[in-house]
Amino acid sequence: MRYLTAGESHGPQLTMIIEGLPSHMPFAKEKVNAQLKRRQGGYGRGRRMQIETDEIQIMSGVRFGETTGAPVALTIENKDWTHWQKVMGPDPQVEMADKRRISRPRPGHADLTGAIKYGHRDMRDVLERSSARETAARVAVGAVARLLLEECGVHIAAHVIRIGRVEAAQLEIDSLQQIQKITEASPVRCLDDVAEKEMMIQIDEAKQAGDSVGGIVEVLVEGVPVGLGSHVHWDRKLDARIAQAIMSIQAFKGVEFGIGFEAAKRPGSQVHDEILWTEQKGFYRKTNRAGGFEGGMTTGEALVIRGVMKPIPTLYKPLASVDIDSKEAFSASIERSDSCAVPAASVVAEHVVAWEIAQALLEKFPHDTMEELKDSIASYREKARIY
Numbered sequence: 001m002r003y004l005t006a007g008e009s010h011g012p013q014l015t016m017i018i019e020g021l022p023s024h025m026p027f028a029k030e031k032v033n034a035q036l037k038r039r040q041g042g043y044g045r046g047r048r049m050q051i052e053t054d055e056i057q058i059m060s061g062v063r064f065g066e067t068t069g070a071p072v073a074l075t076i077e078n079k080d081w082t083h084w085q086k087v088m089g090p091d092p093q094v095e096m097a098d099k100r101r102i103s104r105p106r107p108g109h110a111d112l113t114g115a116i117k118y119g120h121r122d123m124r125d126v127l128e129r130s131s132a133r134e135t136a137a138r139v140a141v142g143a144v145a146r147l148l149l150e151e152c153g154v155h156i157a158a159h160v161i162r163i164g165r166v167e168a169a170q171l172e173i174d175s176l177q178q179i180q181k182i183t184e185a186s187p188v189r190c191l192d193d194v195a196e197k198e199m200m201i202q203i204d205e206a207k208q209a210g211d212s213v214g215g216i217v218e219v220l221v222e223g224v225p226v227g228l229g230s231h232v233h234w235d236r237k238l239d240a241r242i243a244q245a246i247m248s249i250q251a252f253k254g255v256e257f258g259i260g261f262e263a264a265k266r267p268g269s270q271v272h273d274e275i276l277w278t279e280q281k282g283f284y285r286k287t288n289r290a291g292g293f294e295g296g297m298t299t300g301e302a303l304v305i306r307g308v309m310k311p312i313p314t315l316y317k318p319l320a321s322v323d324i325d326s327k328e329a330f331s332a333s334i335e336r337s338d339s340c341a342v343p344a345a346s347v348v349a350e351h352v353v354a355w356e357i358a359q360a361l362l363e364k365f366p367h368d369t370m371e372e373l374k375d376s377i378a379s380y381r382e383k384a385r386i387y
């Protein structure tokens, strides 16, 4: 299974093509739209999100509420396009193209490097595609993967564990449904209601100071069968592929699994997870410090994946930069922006992970039809239990 996305932040639409889904997968458009709505929210978002109402249009591959097995093409309209038609249209319009030309690169963005690499004198041609608007496309694609995972008994949740200086307390919450319920009601998608308030103050302070804040999100996945991914070759290791997926989210700078970087500080006896067995559960681990992976394969334990997002680099507080025409120093100009997109990024992280797991599932099990996929997963799960 594979996908492609296309679309600029202020172009007419985002376009997604997913190829390789099984036939007869129930396709509830409302479920995809509900995920898109979750991504649009969160405390700290800017004015653009008041303009957009992200919803998919299904262009192919779905009939009477089910996939046919043909490529699924989806689009999301950019409502802001109405303000940008003359600047972002495909036809030559020299006058208007000049009007919104960007010659002043913003520190921390792809602007300058992308312009040098692709030979653009107008850095709008870089920023329009590097914009995090593209994460709407990836949530749509991940939400489709999630429809498949749901059918196969795999469930995902995410929460925000840090914003700026504020860290959430580690709370024992017993089910993913509970995590989903609490985060859905939290403006910063945090489980700890004391930290939540401090996080919001932190975002307000950053906004007032013309600054931005980053944070850390954690994704949890349950119900993943043992043995997705592979130890036999570097590019088949599923944790490595998930790491790439997380790192490819705009502004993400690091990723961890389980206890992650903490492993460097502990002796081996406090890092590795002891193996146990019962008739009912089959093999399982006493702890899950590995975050659900050994040898690049899923162990059957819950996946625990964290990603760190840097503060958004579009600042009201100017940073020094150099104009590409005059080569003179200037203070970066003010742009409309979010002051914190970490809560939204936790939703994006859920969906890029969903895609990787769905893809790994389809690599392991036959899947021309949904029935074939579900039957082979069920018999493999049973074999693994009594192995």
Ligand code: EPS
Pocket (backbone or CB within 6 Å): 009, 046, 048, 049, 080, 130, 131, 132, 133, 134, 135, 136, 250, 314, 336, 337, 338
């Ligand atoms: C973004 C800048 C802002 C954000 C945008 C990402 O958009 P604009 O330039 O139109 O004000 O709102 O995020 C989205 C549009 C979105 O859907 O998340 C950027 O430069 O990355």
